[in-house]
Amino acid sequence: MPDDSAWAALRLSAWLAVTVTPAYVLAGAWLAWALEFGLRRPAWLDILVTLPIAFPPVVIGFGLLWLLGRQGLLGPWLARLGIDFVFSFAGLWLAAFIAGLPLAVKNLQTALQAQGRDLHETALDLGCRPLAAYWRVHLPIARAALAGGVLLALARGMGEVGISLMLGGNILxxxxxxxxxxxNAVSGGDYRQAAMLSLCLGAFCLLLFGLVRCFQPRSRNLS
Structure with missing residues (x-):
């Protein structure tokens, strides 16, 4: 059976999943709008959103530590506000959010692109403002893509190690x-506990992947 530290890790991960999921939904929806329908659709924002997919997590974690750490560029200012991302739940939350967000954004953005510009122009011709057209027309049609992207983001965020090590500090x-x-269990040679925890995390991710398939459109056999 898992020991007390393993149960603590399970509870912490569960709370992390509960708190980061709404952020995936909101940030994913807003960023997909900015990238697809924003007035300028800045390339730098697309690069920033996509970066965690291709960049080594430990490098991203070091960059965040250098930026947000207590001796970092923004660290002293954040400390005066009572905000501390290092060795705290806030750091774990930020790590999971950054690691998973690209999947939520890109999945939704792809669905928006598939809708075509004609739908957007039609909504504008009918009197919708650009932002209202997105929230009332485009997003309801692409809600399955948003849900699937959020689930993929959650699976990625729960498996994050590199950024979490840098910010959270891996405190038992x-x-x-x-x-x-x-x-930690593998590093300490406790392969039995590592296997049990791996089964828990693997089962959770498989459940998420199964839910993703439920949100995918089913192909129709026209023959």
Missing amino acids: GRTETLSLAIF
Whole structure:
């Protein structure tokens, strides 16, 4: 059976999943709008959103540590506001959010692109403002893509290790998520516990992937 530290990691990961999911929904919807229908559709924003997919997580984690750490560029200012991302749940949350967000945004953006510009122009001709057209027309049609992207983002965020190590610090019973607990168990030679925790995390991700398939449009046999 998992020990107390493993149960603590499970509870922490569950709470992390609950709190980061709404952020995936809101940020994914807004960023997809900015990238697809924004007035200028800035290339730098697309690069920034896509970066965590291709960039090494440990490098991103170091960059965030350099930016948000207590001795970082924004660290002293954040400390005066009572905000601390290092060795805290906030750091774990930020790591999961950054790691998973590109999947939520890109999945929705692809669905929006498939709708075509004619639909957008028609909504504008009928009197909708650009932002209202997005929320009332485009997003309801693409809600399945948003849901699927959020589930994929959650699976990616729960498996995050590199950024979490840099920001959270991997403190036993405090900032040790389920994925970090697996890493620690393997490092300590406790393969039995690593296997049990891996089954838990793997089952959770398989459940998410199964839900993603439920949101995918079914092809119709026209023959």
